[in-house]
Amino acid sequence: MNSNCYLAGLLFNRCSMIDLPEKISSVEQLEELISRPYDETVKLFTSLDGDILILGINGKIGPSLARMARRASDLAGSGKNIIGVDRNFDPVQRSVFKALNIEIIEGDLLDVSFVNSLPGAGNIFFLAGMKFGAVDNLPLTWAINSYLPAIVAEKFKNSTIVAFSTGCVYPLVPIDSGGSLESDPPVAIGEYAQSCLGRERMFEYGSLRYNTKTALIRLNYSVEMRYGVLVDIATRVQNRQPVDLSMGHFNVIWQGDVNNYVLQSLKIAATPAKILNLTGPEILSVRDVATEFGNLMGIKPQFVSSESDTALLSNSSDAYTLLGSPKVDISRVIRWVAGWLMERRPLLGKPTHFEVRDGKY
Numbered sequence: 403m404n405s406n407c408y409l410a411g412l413l414f415n416r417c418s419m420i421d422l423p424e425k426i427s428s429v430e431q432l433e434e435l436i437s438r439p440y441d442e443t444v445k446l447f448t449s450l451d452g453d454i455l456i457l458g459i460n461g462k463i464g465p466s467l468a469r470m471a472r473r474a475s476d477l478a479g480s481g482k483n484i485i486g487v488d489r490n491f492d493p494v495q496r497s498v499f500k501a502l503n504i505e506i507i508e509g510d511l512l513d514v515s516f517v518n519s520l521p522g523a524g525n526i527f528f529l530a531g532m533k534f535g536a537v538d539n540l541p542l543t544w545a546i547n548s549y550l551p552a553i554v555a556e557k558f559k560n561s562t563i564v565a566f567s568t569g570c571v572y573p574l575v576p577i578d579s580g581g582s583l584e585s586d587p588p589v590a591i592g593e594y595a596q597s598c599l600g601r602e603r604m605f606e607y608g609s610l611r612y613n614t615k616t617a618l619i620r621l622n623y624s625v626e627m628r629y630g631v632l633v634d635i636a637t638r639v640q641n642r643q644p645v646d647l648s649m650g651h652f653n654v655i656w657q658g659d660v661n662n663y664v665l666q667s668l669k670i671a672a673t674p675a676k677i678l679n680l681t682g683p684e685i686l687s688v689r690d691v692a693t694e695f696g697n698l699m700g701i702k703p704q705f706v707s708s709e710s711d712t713a714l715l716s717n718s719s720d721a722y723t724l725l726g727s728p729k730v731d732i733s734r735v736i737r738w739v740a741g742w743l744m745e746r747r748p749l750l751g752k753p754t755h756f757e758v759r760d761g762k763y
Contacts, residue, residue, distance in 0.1 A: 411640075417648040420453075424642045426738050429747070436626055436657045437473060437661065438473070441500060441720065442726065443665050444474050447478035447667055448470075450525065453483040454468075454483070456529060457511060457527065457530050457753050458488060459486030459488050460489075461530075462752065463657065466658075472502055474485045485505045486507070487509065489508070489511065490508060491506055503660075512550060518561060518593060522560070524561055527565075528566060529566050531547055532594075547598050547601045552607075555608025556608065559608060559612035559614050563608075563609075563671065564617045565602075566664075567601060567619060567621070568595070569620050569679065570591070570595040570761065572586060573588075574759065575715055577715070581716045583717050591760065605618060609672075610674055613673050615671040616672070616675035617675065620678065621681070623653065623756065624656075624657045627657050631756045632691065633739055634753050636695045639692055641703065644689075645689075645704065646705075648710070648759055649688070649713055649757045650688050651686060651709070652713060653718075654687065655680065655718075656682075656732070662729075670724050678721050679717060680718055683718065698736075698740035699740055
């Protein structure tokens with residue numbers, strides 16, 4: 403891979419900090435790895451007050467975040483209750499969460515009376531959100547992304563709240579800028595991004611009004627073997643489909659790192675709300691990553707469109723200063739993804755649409 407893809411070569415020396423396999427060969431191995439708490443996370447749970455309540459647990463990140471919280475609590479000997487809330491749970495989900503000793507509560511989070519009936523918990527993780535299909539149902543998009551946060555901020559005003567947001571609230575920036583900083587003013591492109599900015603404003607309002615400690619996580623983007631920008635690119639290479647270069651550069655971060663950062667962000671939550679960019683330190687080239695996948699798979703990639711001088715990029719230097727650097731380098735994840743696809747292992751079938759430049763998802 404072109405060395406220009408990497409802005410932080412020291413990542414390649416971090417693998418020794420945790421036990422990483424050369425390949426990931428099963429869903430069980432993957433789920434163990436992305437839910438493995440780091441020492442810093444376990445240490446947090448030794449002194450953490452209150453239980454954990456995860457709102458919107460059934461998304462791509464919720465199950466592994468909940469499992470990591472369970473594991474960290476058990477390793478710390480803190481005996482926390484881990485509770486997940488979502489609209490529906492199928493029988494398989496119910497059995498998995500039960501086996502993990504994670505309590506689940508089923509109900510409509512847009513129902514104010516249901517939200518108000520939820521048990522109190524010292525620590526709230528807000529994962530509910532709507533992105534894909536947002537342009538086809540804008541009222542529901544705004545209800546989930548902006549109205550629901552207002553309900554949650556009111557109900558859990560005496561808790562610590564960590565809420566997922568998105569790097570999409572930033573404008574496209576020059577490739578050589580290093581990415582948007584938390585201090586940069588948001589310029590949300592499209593109604594999805596605007597509704598996510600609305601989510602942030604509601605939690606910020608609750609933080610200011612009730613002195614609620616809050617952290618807002620602008621994630622951009624999480625990756626693992628079954629979904630994410632790397633899977634999108636690799637799948638196109640493998641299927642000999644053209645790789646779109648419209649959004650020619652991007653950031654990503656391993657989901658195991660994401661989960662650890664998100665849990666640890668409880669200790670930096672503040673009022674006013676603390677905004678934290680969360681992504682990897684590299685600015686990656688779509689062309690270079692596709693070429694590397696092609697080398698690993700023995701396939702010559704095809705490309706369409708051309709790179710722009712701007713892209714949706716975030717800078718996470720503040721997160722690294724506060725919580726430490728990511729422990730899994732993206733070059734390793736690229737090899738994992740290639741191996742996973744070549745062995746025809748399962749995917750979630752949820753493309754990220756990272757190439758979108760007009761904010762219409």
